[in-house]
């Protein structure tokens with residue numbers, strides 16, 4: 001989103017001075033453009049320390065696009081970040097955050113493909129985090145699962161262009177939002193900072209909800 005991206009850069013320039021940030025417009029589903037965005041970032045700032053694969057859409061009509069953005073591009077973004085961070089590539093380490101959703105824990109019958117992508121982000125992130133540990137990549141990789149957040153994405157549940165035949169269930173969504181509440185983006189940012197700053201976290205599944213705030217999902221240890 002070039003308009004919001006340039007606005008964000010202007011805010012950062014005002015706060016931190018010119019040259020401390022850059023905005024690179026890129027469609028994450030265009031592999032070469034995504035690779036180029038990572039390379040231009042490293043060319044400008046010298047190294048890559050933190051990567052957050054956040055782009056996401058809600059489109060049950062064009063569900064193949066939803067898989068491309070929400071899952072395939074998160075996997076591609078993770079692999080590209082590892083090329084610039086991992087000791088296996090002679091780099092110095094770093095940290096990656098992939099954005100899933102509480103939809104992976106409390107699925108909605110009205111978003112079957114969105115739900116599938118968010119489950120996939122958790123599974124991939126936990127697995128690649130283990131690979132990073134066992135392979136001594138020097139990279140911590142964690143996943144963040146927000147509940148409903150007050151952003152434009154939330155309003156797409158009312159659009160037939162996004163929901164297709166599931167738009168008739170939009171009142172169910174409103175009931176869920178009333179039941180579970182709607183978070184502010186600032187709390188999601190707080191969760192991201194915690195994942196970035198806590199060096200003990202790798203393969204963690206952070207959940208952020210109105211009822212429990214920032215907390216972590218725990219899995220039963222795998223038994224033989």
Ligand SMILES: NC(=O)C1=CN([C@@H]2O[C@H](COP(=O)(O)OP(=O)(O)OC[C@H]3O[C@@H](n4cnc5c(N)ncnc54)[C@H](O)[C@@H]3O)[C@@H](O)[C@H]2O)C=CC1
Nearest residue numbers: 001026027028054055056100101146147148149151152153
């Ligand atoms: N808003 C909510 O209730 C929740 C959102 N999430 C997740 O949070 C993440 C961020 O979404 P929000 O900020 O809520 O929505 P948003 O719609 O405000 O932001 C999504 C961003 O992704 C970008 N984007 C979409 N497709 C893209 C593409 N092909 N290439 C590059 N950028 C692209 C958009 O330009 C936009 O800046 C998403 O992964 C979403 O699934 C997770 C749980 C709850």
Ligand SMILES: CC/C=C\C[C@H](O)/C=C/C=C\C=C\C=C\C(=O)[C@@H](O)C/C=C\CCC(=O)O
Nearest residue numbers: 058101102103105106147148153154180209211
């Ligand atoms: C297109 C935007 C639509 C949805 C955005 C988002 O990705 C979907 C969220 C879906 C579900 C949200 C659920 C919220 C649940 C809570 O707030 C919890 O308090 C409910 C209690 C337990 C959940 C189960 C668990 O924690 O394992």
